[in-house]
Amino acid sequence: MGNDQFMLDFTDCSTQRNLSETGREQAIRYGEALRRLNIPIFIPVIASPFCRARETAALAFGEGNVRVDSFWADVYRLSLNITEAEKDSTLQRLQHLFEMEVPSGKNAVVAAHSFPPHIGLGELADMETVIIHPFGSNNGFRIIGRIQLEDWERNI
Secondary structure: OOOOOOOOEOOEHHHOOOOOHHHHHHHHHHHHHHHHOOOOEOOOEEEOOOHHHHHHHHHHHOHHHEEEOOHHHHHHHHHOOOOHHHHHHHHHHHHHHHHOOOOOOOEOOEEOOOOOOOOOOOOOOOOOEEEEEEOOOOOOEEEEEEEOHHHHHOOO
16 A cells, blocks of 8 residues: 655655555465465565565565565666666576575575566566576576466465
């Protein structure tokens, strides 16, 4: 609810768009669906510094299971007027993150926000999950699929 203000402050949620009651309910349902399906999650879950992302992760996976990564604010800035050098640097780091393997049998989770059209993973729907198979550092990754909250709840 609300809008991200021009001078947003990550320590002050009143300067940001926050989760609605529907968003809170969706975050809880998301966590419940993954637990019901026995999806093994690598802890800590990563969250963007935006209040809405931190709250989503905490509601879905538990407050103590979340680590905030300020890099995701740089990803958000891809939709703003930044230099090509800043954009390239952010996209290179993003590529590296998508290539990183997680411990065998686990799934990494990032609670963040949509990308600008045609950048990164592109625009994402609310509570949409993009499943990525990493091939390791400098070896790329493959997008396996995109899953909506309702699909998780239907036990895809």
